[in-house]
Amino acid sequence: MRPTLHTSLMKVSILAAAIALSTCLMAQSRQAGSKVFHTSGAFVWMSSPTVSGSQVWIYASHTDHPGTPATFLEFDIFTPHPDGTFTDTFGSGDVPEDALSGNSSKNLSLIVDTSTATSFQTTTCESNGTCHAGPTGLLHIDFRTDGDYTDRTISENHYTFFQTVQRSHYNYDSSSALANGSILGHSINNGSSQMGTNRSTTITLTRKH
Numbered sequence: 770m771r772p773t774l775h776t777s778l779m780k781v782s783i784l785a786a787a788i789a790l791s792t793c794l795m796a797q798s799r800q801a802g803s804k805v806f807h808t809s810g811a812f813v814w815m816s817s818p819t820v821s822g823s824q825v826w827i828y829a830s831h832t833d834h835p836g837t838p839a840t841f842l843e844f845d846i847f848t849p850h851p852d853g854t855f856t857d858t859f860g861s862g863d864v865p866e867d868a869l870s871g872n873s874s875k876n877l878s879l880i881v882d883t884s885t886a887t888s889f890q891t892t893t894c895e896s897n898g899t900c901h902a903g904p905t906g907l908l909h910i911d912f913r914t915d916g917d918y919t920d921r922t923i924s925e926n927h928y929t930f931f932q933t934v935q936r937s938h939y940n941y942d943s944s945s946a947l948a949n950g951s952i953l954g955h956s957i958n959n960g961s962s963q964m965g966t967n968r969s970t971t972i973t974l975t976r977k978h
Contacts, residue, residue, distance in 0.1 A: 803975040804861075806841045809833035811873040812941065812967045813912045815948045817960030823848040825952055825960070827910070829869050829879050830967050839863035841972070842881065842889065844908075845930060846955060854896040858903045858953075859932040861974055862889035873966050874944070876913045882906065892976075894932055910950030910957060912964045917945040920963070934975045940968040 812830035819825055824847045832839045843861035850856070860883060868881035883889050884905035891903030920943045928935045943965030948957055 803973055806863075806972045806974070807832060807834045808841050808967050808970045808972065810967055811869055811871070811877060811964075812943075812970075813869065813877050813879055813910075813946075813948075813962060813964045814943075815910070815912070815957070815960050815962035817948065817957055817962070819955040819957055821848075821955060823955055825955060825957065827879070827908075827948075827952065830970065831866060831869060832863065833969075838866040839888075840866050840869045840881075842868065842879075842883075842908075843972075843974070844952060845932075846953065847931075856893060856895055857931045858891060858893045859930065860889060860891035860903060861933075862886065864889055871912075873964060874914070876911065877964050878912070879908055879910045879950075881908050883908065892932060900932075904953050906953045908950075908952045910948050910952065910960075912946045912948050912962055914944045914946050914964065919944045920965075932977055934977060936973040938969075938971045940970055942966050942968070 808830035810831035810833070813827070815825070815827045817825055826845045829840055829842045832841050840863065842864050846858040848856045864881045864883065864886040869877060869879050871877040883891065891905060892900055893903040894900040922939055922941055922943070924939045926937045926939065943963040946962045946964045948960035948962040950957055
């Protein structure tokens with residue numbers, strides 16, 4: 770069976786849940802409220818190791834909520850350290866609509882400087898539970914379909930990450946793709962990804978840290 774956004778994200782969520790469980794006795798979670806994002810149109814998703822050994826997860830899609838058109842972006846950068854500790858950076862929020870551009874059936878580019886996006890928030894947490902404002906900067910990743918598979922998905926999902934809980938209703942058409950570029954200085958070469966068109970997707974994020 771071909772990999773899908775659902776099954777790949779589930780693998781990531783299982784890892785994140787295990788990490789959260791191992792650290793829950795060291796830090797008290799702080800509920801920061803929930804935010805709901807409605808997306809429709811072009812989207813990209815990627816889960817891939819970086820050249821430096823971190824694991825990066827990215828999702829971006831055009832929104833359809835009222836107001837100024839935008840692109841919803843979220844990412845997680847998980848960096849393990851030789852001593853067994855780790856650093857986790859999570860970012861989410863709206864960025865300019867033209868941050869995601871191209872042809873959703875062939876190639877899309879995600880280009881944005883998060884330091885200029887006032888609605889975008891980034892937080893970095895250490896494995897001991899200490900959290901602080903995360904880094905901002907340039908994301909530039911190009912996605913190109915590779916012809917491996919196509920997918921039609923309608924699903925309800927609940928994911929637990931180290932910093933957030935995400936509840937999602939997905940409804941999209943997609944194709945497998947390869948991603949190349951960088952995110953906040955982390956280089957990505959031929960990262961496993963998907964790109965396509967959201968028919969209607971709703972994402973609810975609740976921060977734990």
